[in-house]
Amino acid sequence: MSREIKLMLNGNQIFVAIEDNWTLLYLLREKLGLTGVKEGCGQGECGACTVIVDGLAVNSCIYFAVEVDGKDVLTIEGLAAADGTLHPLQKSFVENGGIQCGFCTPGMILSAKALLDENPQATEADIKQALAGNLCRCTGYVQIVESVEAVVDKSSEDINVVVRETGESG
Amino acid sequence: MRLPPFAYERPRDLYEALELLNTFGKDCRVLAGGTDLLVRMKQGLATPSRLISLKDLPELATINESDGFLNIGTAVKLADILAYEPIQYRWPGLLEAVKSVGAPSIQHFSGTIGGNLCQDNRCQFYNQSKFFRQARQTCNKAGGNTCFAWKGGSDKCHSICQSDSAPILIAMDARITIKSKNESRTIPLEELYSSVGERPLTLADDEMLTEIHVPGPVPGAGCAFEKLTYRSSIDYAVVSAGAYVQTDGSKTVNARLIIGAVARGPLAIAAVEKTLKDRTAGDEEAIDQAGREAMNAAEAFIANNITQPVEYRTQMVSVITKRALSRATKRALSHTDVSEAK
Structure with missing residues (x-):
């Protein structure tokens, strides 16, 4: 069934017609062209x-597009x-x-952002826990954890750079 | 991977949900989070024409305590259970089990307690893409009549129950409420599992699990959950164990051990209670013996249904059993007075 939903996407309010069987990943990547959202396993x-939905990092491949109605979505774009100008996490x-590669x-950056938004003084253990759902086949994770730690070490003013206008959801 | 077409229903109250379930029966599926169902739909293993979402039903998403029970709604997200503070010191075994499911990104949204308990059985020959499955005959679980996981084949399905919360909740003697349009019943959690690989749950087509009731801790009792995995997150168990041990301060008076991820349903090891009863709590020899008994009991059920070898999993049942029992006993001995425990 086709229906129209409304969502905040990267700070912009959009109305979009979707099908019931679309995942959020399909909507973002295939229909809206946000190719920073990758499909790895699809499972x-x-x-x-x-992606970040209402402040929480979630897997968009197992998230129905219809369930994002009225919510605030942030992708890497x-x-x-x-x-x-890059976000401090991206720069790091x-x-x-x-x-x-x-x-x-x-996915790593968005999981890290969701963590730092909630806990700007995250420890190494917090970071590893928050990134537990993100696989990397190249780096061996050491540099990834170091990249996030480098942002934690900076002054909190630097971390909370507001890079986009967040509108009201709902 | 695309999802096949289906209709998405979003009932506004439980009655409406049960009404839909009653009308559409086996053509529809209840959707709590979707971690299990959505992936199976992508692989063509589940083909409901209609999904009944529980996301607009706040009555199924609450945690409360009443009459000495912790009551958890079926649609409560795993992250909400972890965030419920009393669980940290009153139900630490449940905390361990819930924490071990998936990763934070799953616990936030798509992982729910009801979904974890009601997930379908898994097998390395079944939970695969259509393309993979087409290379072989259809197995019992997919409607055919062979089993690739059982040496020499079998006329039964030997898939395994991979729920992490089931072993510990059964060990803790949890009960569940099941509702249909016309009926509501509360049964022990172990009765949810049929131990039939093709249809692992005893729920009728118009029934839905609505609430889980976990008994509060009793003085002198402790529980623990142990899970062996290759990776520390987003991994299914090689072997898991939920243990409950009750002591009188020095001797074990009651013990329950449930092994997960080895059989078609959570596997209760009755011999463990007999072995530990009236023995000194924490006696290593008794726990060693219990480990061997669990291994012997589980051996008959273990099939080649996950990537790790059968022999290794069999040996590990003993190891995981001992770890779970030791930790549960330690907790039992340190929690003689629950009101002071914190």
């Missing part, structure tokens, strides 16, 4: 499709500022070698 195991991943990176 909720690898975390490449991670919405993280950098409009002028291209680049500077600390947290990226190799890059396929897991959007």
Whole structure:
């Protein structure tokens, strides 16, 4: 069945017609062209499709598009500022070698962002726990955890850079 | 992977949900989170024409305590159970089990307690894409008549129950409420499992699990959950065990052990209670013996249904049993007075 939903996507309110059997991943990647949302396993195991919905990191491949109605969605495309200035987490991943092939990176960064938004003083254990649902086959994770830790070590003012206008959901 | 077409129903109250379930029966499925169902639909293993979502039913998403029971609604997200503070010191075994499911990204939204208990059985020859499955005959679980997991074949399905919360909840003597349009019944959780691989749950087509009731801790009792996995997250158990031990301060007076991920349903090891009863609590020899007994009992059920070898899993039943029993006993001995425990 086709129906119309309303959501905040990367700070913009959008209305979009969807089918019941679309996943959020399909809507974002195939219909809205946000190719930063990756499909890895399609089964909720690898975390490449991670996006932030209402502040929580979720796997968009096992999330129905219809369930995002009225919610606030953030993908990797919405993280950098409009002028291209990278978010501190993105900058840190680049500077600390947290990226190799890059396929897991959007999911890693968004999982890390959801964690730091909730707990800006996250410990190494917190970071490992928050990234437990994201697989990386290149780096061995060490540089990824270091990239997130580097952001934690910076002043909290730096972390909470508001890079987008968050509108009201619902 | 795309999902096949289906209709998505979003009932506004439980009555409406049960009414839909009554009308559409086996053509529809209840959707709590979707971690299990959605993936099986993508693989063509489940083909409901209609999904009944529980996401708009706040009455199924509450946790409360009453009459000495912890009552958890079926649609409560795993993350909400972890965030419920009393669980940390009153039901630590349940905490261990829930924490071991998936990863935070799953616990937040798509992982629910009801879904974890009602997930379908799994097998490495069944939970695969259509393409993979087409290369072989159809197995018992998919409607055919052979089993690739059982050496020499079998006329029964030898898939395993991979729920992590079931072993510990059964060990803790949890009860569940099941509702249909015209009926409501409360039964022990172990009766939810049929031990039939093709149809692992005893729920009728118009029934739905609505609530789980976990007894509160008793002084002198402790529980623990142990799970062996290759990875520390997003992994199904190689072997899991839920243990409940009750002591009088020095001797074991009651013990229950449930092994998960080895049989068609959670496997209760009755011999363990006899072995531990009236023995000194924490006696290593008794726990060793219990481990061997669990291994011997489980051996007859273990099929080649996950990637790890049957022999290894059999040996590990003993190890995981001992770890779970030791930790449960330790907790039992340190929690002689629950009101002071924190």
